[in-house]
Amino acid sequence: MSDVVAVILMVGITAYALFGGADFGAGFWDLTAGGARRGEAPRRVIGHSIGPVWEANHVWLIFCLVVLWTGFSEAFASITLTLFVPLSLAAFGIVLRGASFAFRKEVTRTSSQRNFGAAFAASSVLVPYCMGAVAGAIASGRVPPNGTAGDAWDSWVNPTSVLGGVLAVTVCAYLAAVYMVWDARRMGEHEMVEYFRRRAVGTAVVAGIIALIGIFVLHDDARYVFDGLMSRALPLVILSGICGIGSLVLLLGRNQRGARLLAIGAVATVVMGWGVAQYPYILPTDLELSAAASPDPTLWSIVVVFVIAAVVILPSLGLLYYLDQRDLLETVTEPGVTSV
Amino acid sequence: MSNALISVLAVNPVPWARSQMAFTLAFHIVLVPLGVAWGFITLVANYRALKHDDADALVLAQRWSKYMAVTFAVGAVSGTVLTFEFGLLWPRFMGRFGDAFGIPFAIEGLFFFLEAIFLAIYIYGWKRLKPWPHFWTGVPIVIAGIGGTASVVAANAWMNEPAGFTLNSAGKVVDVDPWAVVFNKAMPLQTIHMLVAAYLVGGFLVASVYAWAMLRGRRDHYHRLGFVIPFTVAALAMPVQMLVGDELARWVYNNEPVKFAAIEMVPKTASDVPETLFGHLDSDGQVKGGIAIPGFASWLSDPADGTSTVIQGLDTVPADERPTNGEVDVVHLAWDVMVGLGTLLTLLALWYLGTWVFRRRLPKSRLFLWIAAGAGILSVVTLEAGWVVTEVGRQPWIVRNFMKVEHGATANTGVWVTFLAVLLIYAVVGVSLILVLRLMSRRFRKGAPDEGGGPYEPRDETPSPEPAGVS
Numbered sequence: 084m085s086d087v088v089a090v091i092l093m094v095g096i097t098a099y100a101l102f103g104g105a106d107f108g109a110g111f112w113d114l115t116a117g118g119a120r121r122g123e124a125p126r127r128v129i130g131h132s133i134g135p136v137w138e139a140n141h142v143w144l145i146f147c148l149v150v151l152w153t154g155f156s157e158a159f160a161s162i163t164l165t166l167f168v169p170l171s172l173a174a175f176g177i178v179l180r181g182a183s184f185a186f187r188k189e190v191t192r193t194s195s196q197r198n199f200g201a202a203f204a205a206s207s208v209l210v211p212y213c214m215g216a217v218a219g220a221i222a223s224g225r226v227p228p229n230g231t232a233g234d235a236w237d238s239w240v241n242p243t244s245v246l247g248g249v250l251a252v253t254v255c256a257y258l259a260a261v262y263m264v265w266d267a268r269r270m271g272e273h274e275m276v277e278y279f280r281r282r283a284v285g286t287a288v289v290a291g292i293i294a295l296i297g298i299f300v301l302h303d304d305a306r307y308v309f310d311g312l313m314s315r316a317l318p319l320v321i322l323s324g325i326c327g328i329g330s331l332v333l334l335l336g337r338n339q340r341g342a343r344l345l346a347i348g349a350v351a352t353v354v355m356g357w358g359v360a361q362y363p364y365i366l367p368t369d370l371e372l373s374a375a376a377s378p379d380p381t382l383w384s385i386v387v388v389f390v391i392a393a394v395v396i397l398p399s400l401g402l403l404y405y406l407d408q409r410d411l412l413e414t415v416t417e418p419g420v421t422s423v
Numbered sequence: 424m425s426n427a428l429i430s431v432l433a434v435n436p437v438p439w440a441r442s443q444m445a446f447t448l449a450f451h452i453v454l455v456p457l458g459v460a461w462g463f464i465t466l467v468a469n470y471r472a473l474k475h476d477d478a479d480a481l482v483l484a485q486r487w488s489k490y491m492a493v494t495f496a497v498g499a500v501s502g503t504v505l506t507f508e509f510g511l512l513w514p515r516f517m518g519r520f521g522d523a524f525g526i527p528f529a530i531e532g533l534f535f536f537l538e539a540i541f542l543a544i545y546i547y548g549w550k551r552l553k554p555w556p557h558f559w560t561g562v563p564i565v566i567a568g569i570g571g572t573a574s575v576v577a578a579n580a581w582m583n584e585p586a587g588f589t590l591n592s593a594g595k596v597v598d599v600d601p602w603a604v605v606f607n608k609a610m611p612l613q614t615i616h617m618l619v620a621a622y623l624v625g626g627f628l629v630a631s632v633y634a635w636a637m638l639r640g641r642r643d644h645y646h647r648l649g650f651v652i653p654f655t656v657a658a659l660a661m662p663v664q665m666l667v668g669d670e671l672a673r674w675v676y677n678n679e680p681v682k683f684a685a686i687e688m689v690p691k692t693a694s695d696v697p698e699t700l701f702g703h704l705d706s707d708g709q710v711k712g713g714i715a716i717p718g719f720a721s722w723l724s725d726p727a728d729g730t731s732t733v734i735q736g737l738d739t740v741p742a743d744e745r746p747t748n749g750e751v752d753v754v755h756l757a758w759d760v761m762v763g764l765g766t767l768l769t770l771l772a773l774w775y776l777g778t779w780v781f782r783r784r785l786p787k788s789r790l791f792l793w794i795a796a797g798a799g800i801l802s803v804v805t806l807e808a809g810w811v812v813t814e815v816g817r818q819p820w821i822v823r824n825f826m827k828v829e830h831g832a833t834a835n836t837g838v839w840v841t842f843l844a845v846l847l848i849y850a851v852v853g854v855s856l857i858l859v860l861r862l863m864s865r866r867f868r869k870g871a872p873d874e875g876g877g878p879y880e881p882r883d884e885t886p887s888p889e890p891a892g893v894s
Binding site for chain 2: 121134136137139141142144145146148149150153154159160161162163165166168169170171173174175177178180181182184185186188190191195201220230232235279340377378380381383384385391392397399400403404406407410411412
């Protein structure tokens with residue numbers, strides 16, 4: 084039973100990485116788009132691309148937290164006690180990010196747009212870094228069991244956490260760039276297609292390099308997960324590599340649609356690979372999933388909720404993305420772009 | 424040196440954790456009515472626009488949905504922070520009771536997801552969806568708002584009336600009955616009370632903006648409609664709320680006697696207890712000051728027995744299992760504020776409804792508009808006061824009779840830092856929110872260049888097969 088809930092949790096984390104991650108990545112490109120004039124076109128694509136869907140994308144995070152605290156409350160307590168600092172930073176970042184993005188759309192003065200834009204973009208980098216660092220802390224066994232606190236700093240300032248944070252930021256940027264190549268094409272912004280294609284290729288290469296370095300980092304610092312990746316999770320690792328290289332090839336060959344699908348595959352398999360690699364532990368190598376799990380009726384209610392979600396939410400999400408992709412949803416025009 | 428620094432920075436986290444939770448909740452709860460009720464109010468305007476071909480109603484619905492996009496975004500992120508805070512501030516509570524307490528939140532997640540999805544479709548669907556299908560995409564927002572409220576309040580009610588779990592000798596939850604957790608005894612009335620509150624606060628808040636505009640001379644159809652739709656929702660909800668509140672108070676009298684003793688400020692068990700307006704407890708725990716109405720508290724608790732009704736006093740439980748004297752003062756004052764303002768708002772609602780029923784028009788008095796313009800803020804104060812009553816009234820428990828707040832809190836000594844950071848960030852976000860909403864309203868008034876072609880028009884590129892607008 085605890086394994087079923089663990090799978091549900093992994094589904095949530097993967098969805099958050101794919102949808103929320105692309106959102107954060109969009110913020111990364113916003114940050115690096117340059118001054119008000121030079122960055123106008125990319126920011127237009129970014130605003131158009133994530134406008135209608137960002138809130139739904141971030142509900143996955145709440146989903147993950149709720150499944151974690153309901154299904155594995157003891158592990159949740161350990162994680163929040165130990166990783167107080169990065170999680171607090173992430174929470175602040177989320178507030179600043181969402182609020183500034185909503186505000187920026189509605190303000191007209193360039194200076195206000197710049198301030199809200201800066202807050203949006205900077206927190207878009209901060210949050211995934213913190214999340215990646217948290218994942219690194221868990222994977223490297225720095226979170227103790229029994230709802231107790233580990234080291235407040237070393238737990239997330241360590242090789243695996245740095246790897247997790249940097250990889251998260253890079254992967255988000257990569258996903259976003261790949262998605263926005265597609266969005267720019269739909270918008271008929273041909274210059275921007277090239278713009279984001281170059282960036283997608285660049286981040287794909289960087290992400291690949293980081294992943295290779297990561298193998299050595301994990302070997303020294305997170306042995307259990309390393310061994311898992313080299314055994315149980317090896318098929319996923321290989322699949323991820325193939326998808327990543329494939330998406331790079333398709334990007335170079337200007338096949339955007341295929342590149343997007345393979346990019347999704349590459350990221351999803353990495354996230355799932357992490358989960359498989361640290362199985363059967365939720366906190367390697369101290370706390371097993373089955374030992375951390377809540378009583379069965381609680382786990383059952385999570386499963387029931389998840390099934391209802393699959394029946395109700397997935398079609399709704401599908402409708403949202405369908406309408407969005409068919410351009411039936413009007414992204415609010417950026418006032419700064421249209422007026423004067 | 425660094426040890427000295429650490430010991431200076433190491434502050435008892437419990438009061439800071441309480442302050443941070445209280446502050447972030449107080450902030451979030453203002454956005455709740457806008458998320459829950461504004462969707463409904465907007466749909467009323469949208470329906471009127473489509474059914475009666477009312478162009479002003481259409482503009483209102485469209486603009487409201489744009490404001491809603493902003494308030495919902497801030498509500499969504501401040502709600503996400505609360506999710507984090509359950510772990511960051513109350514890890515020991517979550518670690519021990521997460522398997523029961525978490526269940527309503529799993530359900531809430533479902534509704535929140537639905538709300539976010541359909542809000543996005545509704546807000547961004549104005550131009551390119553057809554009128555009636557677009558209207559119907561708004562309906563799930565209303566349903567999800569109601570379901571989400573019910574789930575979150577179920578979790579809060581569970582803290583007041585913990586049920587549906589079995590503890591072993593070590594105090595660990597070993598069995599859970601999810602149904603009993605969600606539908607705990609306090610859940611039904613608390614849920615209805617909060618839902619009606621959301622509708623009346625949302626209604627008064629939106630209407631107050633248009634009352635203000637009317638006071639400044641903008642009395643055209645557009646502004647009157649902008650006032651009448653939300654105010655009618657609030658005015659219908661307000662008398663209902665008084666009845667629900669009365670029922671809930673009596674429920675608290677029967678089921679949470681210590682909280683009730685704090686509400687009515689009753690130090691010792693007695694009959695013929697006076698209703699004391701304001702006042703406080705002195706250091707000996709005796710009621711000081713205030714205006715006493717003889718026997719009224721007893722009579723209200725059970726009108727059948729009248730003034731002979733016995734009210735359990737604070738002294739029936741040990742001092743460390745009931746609110747402190749200071750907390751009792753807070754609960755009692757918050758109660759007086761809630762009931763007092765609630766009564767005022769009910770009178771305002773009855774004035775409006777009476778004039779409508781007998782004269783078929785709005786009250787003409789400027790005084791009415793003045794009070795209506797203030798009703799938004801007043802209803803928010805009422806809401807906050809009600810929340811203070813239920814939360815402070817439960818002290819010192821986080822799970823009543825099972826876990827005290829101090830045993831649920833984090834041991835992280837740096838909470839005071841995050842509290843200050845939260846204070847700063849929320850101040851910036853709150854002020855920006857108000858400024859942005861004002862800016863939008865100014866822009867709309869100037870002729871709204873941003874609205875482009877208006878709703879339900881065919882796309883520029885491809886002519887729509889359906890005729891534009893309303894059939």
